[in-house]
Amino acid sequence: MTQNAILLNQLLNLSQQELEHTKIRFNLNNGHVDPIEVFKTNPEEVNTNWLLWREKNNRFHVGDIVISLVRISNDHYLFTAVKTITKDLGVHNGVAYDADERLESSNFDGRVIVNFHKDFRASVTEALKVIDSLEVTEVLPDLFNDNHFPGYDNVRLSYSQLGNIIHSQLFDWNSALENQKAVYLITDKKSGKLYVGSATAERGMLLKRWRTYIKNGHGGDVALKQLVNEKGFDYVKSYFQYSILENYNARVDDAIVLARESWWKLTLGSRAEELGYNRN
Incomplete structure (x- = not known):
């Protein structure tokens, strides 16, 4: 004491x-x-x-x-x-x-x-x-909330943490993500499988893209949608983790982001069914 x-x-x-x-x-x-x-x-x-x-x-x-x-x-x-x-x-x-x-x-x-x-x-x-x-x-001067943006290289969020950021509309997170293109990684912490995705201008930038995962767990991605159908949304809520592999400002051409997405899929082997959830 x-x-x-x-x-x-x-x-x-x-x-x-x-x-x-x-x-x-x-x-x-x-x-x-x-x-x-x-x-x-x-x-x-x-x-x-x-x-x-x-x-x-x-x-x-x-x-x-x-x-x-x-x-x-x-x-x-x-x-x-x-x-x-x-x-x-x-x-x-x-x-x-x-x-x-x-x-x-x-x-x-x-x-x-x-x-x-x-x-x-x-x-x-x-x-x-x-x-x-x-x-x-x-x-504390106000109600506890420790969700301050840690920098793009240090983003690693559980489903509940990401959900809190999205629903609370935290200013520093919104400012950091809403105009960023990115290659991101979803990790299934139970199976170890990976999903590499991209956020481009066409897909609404990173903040909007990640909102779709909070909404339904799969964001429209084929293998993730199948997983949610088979194991339920609660599986995603319990085991999924979200991080950023690379981020780019809004002026970077979408083709560059998509090329880097493909590079990461090959590097991490996430197209192999036993290793990941990517199907293209």
Whole structure:
């Protein structure tokens, strides 16, 4: 613990009596869905559908206070909400509770980053066990969003990350991609197969081209469309990754981009059915 550290509860101001009836839910990456990306796209999905979900065991009771923390990376978590359970809906495998937001601390929702080393498996724990170890490292001026454009050579995005960029219309990403031609790579992280594509003036530049993948998963490409038909859109959402091989400004002739696309297909072997999804 850092000397003179600020603890999360110094911001939430829960009394000792309240802490005795408080539980904390740690939302972690399960290998398929990254909760911080879900939060950035739709905070209520995390703060209601995830926080108040019950499978078999009854984690909460009427009167309990529940805190949501979402892992950002390693030992850093984002505080996203604190609510009081007002009703048990008797639901299993669904949202099982009604809850009221704690207005006294709602100003901090989605803005406070805490440091905590989680060394236990349970996703829900009693607050008294950990509350004195939740150290505040930063209070953000606005709702958390770390999707700043990293430069063309450093773009590597999951489906959920790309979807958040598209739906949120992030200015720096839009400015960087909307007038760029490119040769891009889609990687199927489960099978290892590759798809090399191009964004030209005819195909609407890179931002518009990538929007089609977010919309339907395949962008009209033959083998990707077949994959979506066979395995479903959720397969794409879970396993596809998007990156840029080469980018060009809008004045570069489309023929140059298409030639480089063919070069990358040959280099990576993505036309071979066992290696990739390119069919031309």
